Amino acid sequence: MKSLESIVENHPFFKDLEPRYLELVTGCASNVRFEAGNFIFRQNEEANQFYLIRQGKVALEVCPPNRDPVIVQTVSEGEILGWAWMVPPYNCHFDAQALELTRAIQLDGQCLRKKCEEDHSLGYQVLSRLLPIIGKNMEATQLQLTDIYGNRS
Amino acid sequence: MGKLSIIDKENLNKLIAELNQQGYKTIGPTIRGEAIVYDRISSIEDLPEGWTDEQGPGHYRIKKRNDKALFGFNVSPHSWKQFLHPPEKKLWTAEKNGSSFKIIPEELKNPKFAFIGVRSCELHAIAIQDKVFIQGPHIDRVYQINRKDLFTVSVNCGQAGGTCFCVSMKTGPKVNSNFDLALTEVLEKDNHYFVVETGSDRAQSIIENIDKRSAQDQELKAAEQILDNTAQNMGRFLDTEGIKETLFENLEHSRWEEVATRCLSCANCTMACPTCFCSTVEDVTDITGDHAERWQKWDSCFTMDFTYIHGGHVRHSTKSQYRQWMTHKLASWIDQFDSSGCVGCGRCITWCPVGIDLTEEVAAIRKPDETKTDNT
Amino acid sequence: MDNNAQDPMIPQLYEVTRTIRETHDSFSLYLNSKDDSDIPEFGPGQFNMLYAFGVGEVPISISGRAEKSGNLIHTIRNVGSVTSALSDLKRGHTLGLRGPFGSSWPIEACKKQDVVIIAGGIGLAPLRPAIYALLEQRDQFGEIAILYGARQPKDLLFTKEFETWRGKYGIQVKATVDSADREWKGNVGVVTTLIPRVSFDPIHTVAMICGPEIMMKFSMLALKQSGMSEENIFITMERNMKCAVGFCGHCQFGPTFICKDGPVFAYNKIKPFFETRDL
Numbered sequence: 001m002k003s004l005e006s007i008v009e010n011h012p013f014f015k016d017l018e019p020r021y022l023e024l025v026t027g028c029a030s031n032v033r034f035e036a037g038n039f040i041f042r043q044n045e046e047a048n049q050f051y052l053i054r055q056g057k058v059a060l061e062v063c064p065p066n067r068d069p070v071i072v073q074t075v076s077e078g079e080i081l082g083w084a085w086m087v088p089p090y091n092c093h094f095d096a097q098a099l100e101l102t103r104a105i106q107l108d109g110q111c112l113r114k115k116c117e118e119d120h121s122l123g124y125q126v127l128s129r130l131l132p133i134i135g136k137n138m139e140a141t142q143l144q145l146t147d148i149y150g151n152r153s
Numbered sequence: 154m155g156k157l158s159i160i161d162k163e164n165l166n167k168l169i170a171e172l173n174q175q176g177y178k179t180i181g182p183t184i185r186g187e188a189i190v191y192d193r194i195s196s197i198e199d200l201p202e203g204w205t206d207e208q209g210p211g212h213y214r215i216k217k218r219n220d221k222a223l224f225g226f227n228v229s230p231h232s233w234k235q236f237l238h239p240p241e242k243k244l245w246t247a248e249k250n251g252s253s254f255k256i257i258p259e260e261l262k263n264p265k266f267a268f269i270g271v272r273s274c275e276l277h278a279i280a281i282q283d284k285v286f287i288q289g290p291h292i293d294r295v296y297q298i299n300r301k302d303l304f305t306v307s308v309n310c311g312q313a314g315g316t317c318f319c320v321s322m323k324t325g326p327k328v329n330s331n332f333d334l335a336l337t338e339v340l341e342k343d344n345h346y347f348v349v350e351t352g353s354d355r356a357q358s359i360i361e362n363i364d365k366r367s368a369q370d371q372e373l374k375a376a377e378q379i380l381d382n383t384a385q386n387m388g389r390f391l392d393t394e395g396i397k398e399t400l401f402e403n404l405e406h407s408r409w410e411e412v413a414t415r416c417l418s419c420a421n422c423t424m425a426c427p428t429c430f431c432s433t434v435e436d437v438t439d440i441t442g443d444h445a446e447r448w449q450k451w452d453s454c455f456t457m458d459f460t461y462i463h464g465g466h467v468r469h470s471t472k473s474q475y476r477q478w479m480t481h482k483l484a485s486w487i488d489q490f491d492s493s494g495c496v497g498c499g500r501c502i503t504w505c506p507v508g509i510d511l512t513e514e515v516a517a518i519r520k521p522d523e524t525k526t527d528n529t
Numbered sequence: 530m531d532n533n534a535q536d537p538m539i540p541q542l543y544e545v546t547r548t549i550r551e552t553h554d555s556f557s558l559y560l561n562s563k564d565d566s567d568i569p570e571f572g573p574g575q576f577n578m579l580y581a582f583g584v585g586e587v588p589i590s591i592s593g594r595a596e597k598s599g600n601l602i603h604t605i606r607n608v609g610s611v612t613s614a615l616s617d618l619k620r621g622h623t624l625g626l627r628g629p630f631g632s633s634w635p636i637e638a639c640k641k642q643d644v645v646i647i648a649g650g651i652g653l654a655p656l657r658p659a660i661y662a663l664l665e666q667r668d669q670f671g672e673i674a675i676l677y678g679a680r681q682p683k684d685l686l687f688t689k690e691f692e693t694w695r696g697k698y699g700i701q702v703k704a705t706v707d708s709a710d711r712e713w714k715g716n717v718g719v720v721t722t723l724i725p726r727v728s729f730d731p732i733h734t735v736a737m738i739c740g741p742e743i744m745m746k747f748s749m750l751a752l753k754q755s756g757m758s759e760e761n762i763f764i765t766m767e768r769n770m771k772c773a774v775g776f777c778g779h780c781q782f783g784p785t786f787i788c789k790d791g792p793v794f795a796y797n798k799i800k801p802f803f804e805t806r807d808l
Contacts, residue, residue: 059717071709074717076726099714139747140719144707148741149650149680150464244538247582253563253623254582258539290789291537291774401783404805431778434771438583445583449538452777459779460769463608467768473807477781485784 004029008105011052012078013129021122028111034058034098040081045092047084048109053077056102060094072144073137074099083130085109155335155351158365159372162223162345165336166197167363168306172267175359177304180236181269182229189215190229191236194269197223208315208499210508221345224270224338227314228498232427233268233275237299238282240451244434249443261294267304271332273325274317274496276307278427280331284490285430304355309337309376310383316499318389318512324496326383328352334360337376348376389502391512392519393483393493399519400484404476407524408517413472415507420453422501422509423478428494429453454478479511537774540580540625545618546600551686554607555651556616557592559600563623568601572633573658574765574793578773579603580625581614588770588788590655591629601626604654604686630773632793634659634737635763642761643671643729647748649678649720649740653686655765655792656739664698674701674727678720678744681706682713701727720744721751731756737793739765746803749796759797766791766799783808 005026008014014025032051034040040058041049051058057076061069072094075081081104084092090109116123160168172179173195181194182201189201206226207214218225246257271279279300286296310319310326319325328335333356337348348368351357423429433452438445452459455474460467468474486494495511502510547559562568576590592604607616618624636659644663648656663670675694679685685704694700703723705716716723720740736752738745745764752762766787771777773788780787783802785794802808 057714057716059711061711068710071711071713071717074705074715076716078725136722140722143719143721143743143747146743147680147707148743149678149684149707247625249582252619252621253544254542256540256542256625258536286776289775291776293776294536294538401801404801404808430776432771433777433779434586436583436585442583447538449772449777452771452779454778458769462767462769468807470807477808481781485781488784489786 004031004105007031007054008052011054011105013052013080013133017125021125024115024119024122025107025112028108028115029105030108032104032106034102034104036098036100036102038098040096040098040102041092042095043092047082047090047092049082050085050107050109050112051081052105052107053079053081054103054105056104057099058102059097059099061097062094069095072141080130080133082109083134086113086126086130156357157368157373158349158351158360159368160347160349160360160363160365162197162347164363164365165223165347168334168360169194169196169269171359171362172304172306177265177267177302179267179269180233182224182226184215187215188213188230189226190231191233191268191270200224200270201226205312206314208317208503210316210502210510211505212315212508213503220340222311222338222340224308224336225311227310227312227317228272228275228500230425230500230504232278232425232498232500233271234278234282234427234430236264236266236268237279237303238286238293238296238430239299242295242449244447244449247445247447249445254445261298263298263301265302265304266299267306269306271305271307272310272498273307273328274319274322274498275427276305276328276331277322277324277496278498279303279305281428281490281492281494281496282430284492304359305332306334306336307332309335309380311338311379313383313386313388314499315388316502316510318387318391318497318499320384320387320497321389321391321393321512322493322495322497323393327380337379339372339375339379341375346372348372389499389510389512391495391497391515396493396515397484397487400480403518403522404480406518406522408514408522409472409476411517412475412509412514413470415509416471416475417506418455418471418474419506420455421504421506423453423455424451425500425504426482427496427498427500428482431459454481479514482511483515537627538772540578540586540627542623543601543626545620545622545624546598547595547620548618551604552684554684555604555654555686556607557602557604558615558618558624559595559598559602560624560626561598561600568599569629571601571629571658573636573662574634574655575629575631576655576773576792577601577603577626577628577630578770579605579611579615580627581611581618582623582625584614585611586625586627587611587615588630588773590792592654592657593661594658604651604657606651627773630788632791634662634793635735635795636662638761639663639735640669641671641733643734644673645724645727645729645734645736645752646673646675647677647720647724647736647738647740647745647752648675649744650680650684651686652738652740652744652765653677656737657687659737660694664694664700667698671733672701672727672729673698674729675703676720676723676727677702677704678723678740679704679706680708682709682715703727719747721747724748724751724755734761736762737764738762742766759800760795762796763793764796764803765793 286293332352335350482494542563549557593602768780
């Protein structure tokens with residue numbers, strides 16, 4: 001059975017992270033699993049967790065009033081879930097529900113934030129990995145918004 | 154160089170008659186209203202004797218000359234393409250039969266045209282349209298049959314036109330190839346004659362039937378002099394050096410925005426141009442819905458729907474339309490058909506209501522784009 | 530029938546032998562020539578001009594050839610008057626057909642390479658003959674990945690074939706949609722998000738992309754970011770078409786005629802024109 005540290009180390013998000021930072025990060029980590037249908041977090045809850053998905057699939061949903069929930073993004077193996085833990089006011093924006101059995105490393109948001117504030121180089125490591133992912137998500141969302149499959153296929 | 158001889162007006166008339174005798178439909182320049190157009194002619198009486206055309210950007214007038222030249226003008230508003238590549242043609246008819254139908258192609262008829270008075274630039278334009286319609290992977294049957302027996306009695310220009318620039322485009326003024334007969338009209342004090350050059354075997358046999366005599370040296374010199382004068386007096390110049398690369402590398406030049414403020418997207422240039430070939434198809438039915446026809450009609454890249462695909466027009470601004478027209482004509486054409494699409498006839502300049510001159514536009518695009526220079 | 534003597538503007542008569550409702554707005558027609566003459570061979574990616582009596586013609590890519598009957602298959606999206614008329618056709622009905630026209634997907638160039646196919650919306654239809662061509666000689670090719678995006682799950686085409694492609698031929702097939710309801714257990718997100726999730730060697734891969742221009746543009750960016758070079762990327766372009774034989778001038782895209790030089794293009798050949806707006 002792999003150690004927690006080696007699991008964190010092998011996740012694409014923390015690839016090539018220096019050992020001393022790896023140790024700090026692993027200090028906030030624990031192994032979690034969600035059955036299909038479980039909610040991982042819900043909209044407006046306090047955002048306090050950061051997930052490195054190891055296996056499975058999670059749906060991010062929006063629930064417009066008087067309508068069925070709409071899935072706007074899915075996140076799977078090798079990807080991350082949640083970034084609002086890093087940005088005040090630390091609120092979840094969507095519902096996150098496991099679509100199938102999902103295993104993840106859960107990182108305590110407050111714990112990781114505190115360590116980043118104490119050691120800015122660690123902070124830089126985390127933010128510089130987070131930013132490109134958020135950027136890609138934003139571009140993808142913008143593309144989804146333009147409804148490219150609309151009338152022109 | 155083909156065989157050279159001299160004929161007079163009377164025998165030019167006989168030539169036209171001879172062509173008609175042999176079943177040709179003779180088309181030539183004639184006055185209609187305020188213009189010299191190409192239409193059915195039967196004798197030299199129909200030719201615009203003593204008339205010339207005064208052409209400038211957005212300007213066309215016919216004016217009386219002080220001589221009796223038969224071909225003393227330059228180019229008509231429309232070109233010969235209206236005969237070879239008709240503005241409208243029915244392609245086929247379809248007849249419904251329950252849930253099935255059958256298609257009846259339109260019968261092809263050979264009109265056996267003889268064009269009288271074709272200019273060198275116009276011969277080049279015909280050769281350019283030949284490449285599009287009958288020398289590619291597919292053949293346009295209507296163009297093919299219209300073109301098949303075409304007999305050309307071409308004319309060397311006795312003067313440079315107000316808007317033309319064949320010298321720049323290497324398409325004139327002298328008729329050099331693809332002709333049956335080439336005439337140079339010479340008007341001296343008491344002498345009005347034509348130097349005739351034969352360019353084909355069948356032309357040779359046609360003129361066997363009219364009176365001619367061999368050309369004397371001074372007559373040939375007179376003809377040469379006329380052509381030299383014409384070549385020297387071109388009013389416009391288009392620099393074709395590296396034009397394809399220049400245009401493709403400047404697709405975002407600010408000049409395109411500028412010309413778009415003047416261009417009306419009226420499509421006159423494409424209608425008048427002897428090489429523009431774009432068309433559209435129209436499917437029509439009668440009121441019972443059992444009888445359908447497919448027609449092909451001239452179209453223009455300046456029309457609203459030219460680039461429509463479900464939900465949008467790819468080129469919806471005048472800027473993109475004008476850019477398409479000019480880059481197609483002068484640049485893309487070279488990749489597509491191994492020659493420029495422009496023969497320098499000047500029609501697009503004459504018939505543009507706001508007088509846009511593509512030689513000017515090319516010169517402007519060759520200049521560096523001032524709006525894009527760095528501000529340091 | 531001597532095809533060389535054939536006037537390219539005269540349609541041949543074809544009969545509908547089968548219709549399939551593929552999605553809420555797409556359908557497939559199986560066609561056989563009315564006089565039972567041979568259906569011309571076609572390359573994957575080529576298209577025919579389909580004529581609905583009295584209404585008009587549209588260019589539609591060939592989406593396959595029926596295994597047993599050899600009938601042509603066209604998968605069509607109902608977006609206008611002609612496609613709507615075609616959607617009303619039933620078995621035994623007649624339509625007109627001219628073709629095949631255009632360039633094909635570079636199956637030969639894929640040999641000994643990995644292949645990434647990216648499709649958007651109806652774009653999987655023109656790619657399906659390419660997929661079939663790859664499956665026919667599966668051992669000639671390395672990893673094959675099909676990435677497919679559509680607006681919603683109900684817009685996905687040919688989903689019933691995915692399992693065969695995965696199981697029998699070892700092809701990675703991943704689909705994604707722009708948004709979905711809870712019934713959908715698959716991916717949600719733009720199709721480029723699937724690229725990091727399949728395995729292929731970017732130095733030895735040929736990519737074939739078909740879909741809306743924006744989707745193709747971002748797909749190419751993502752492929753380049755993952756290490757692919759432009760000369761191995763092939764896309765398909767679409768423009769207004771009236772004749773499909775290079776006479777009407779409508780389909781011009783820069784110096785190319787989509788009907789003759791395309792619709793399949795190697796990206797590096799048309800790059801400067803693709804990147805110019807309103808061309």
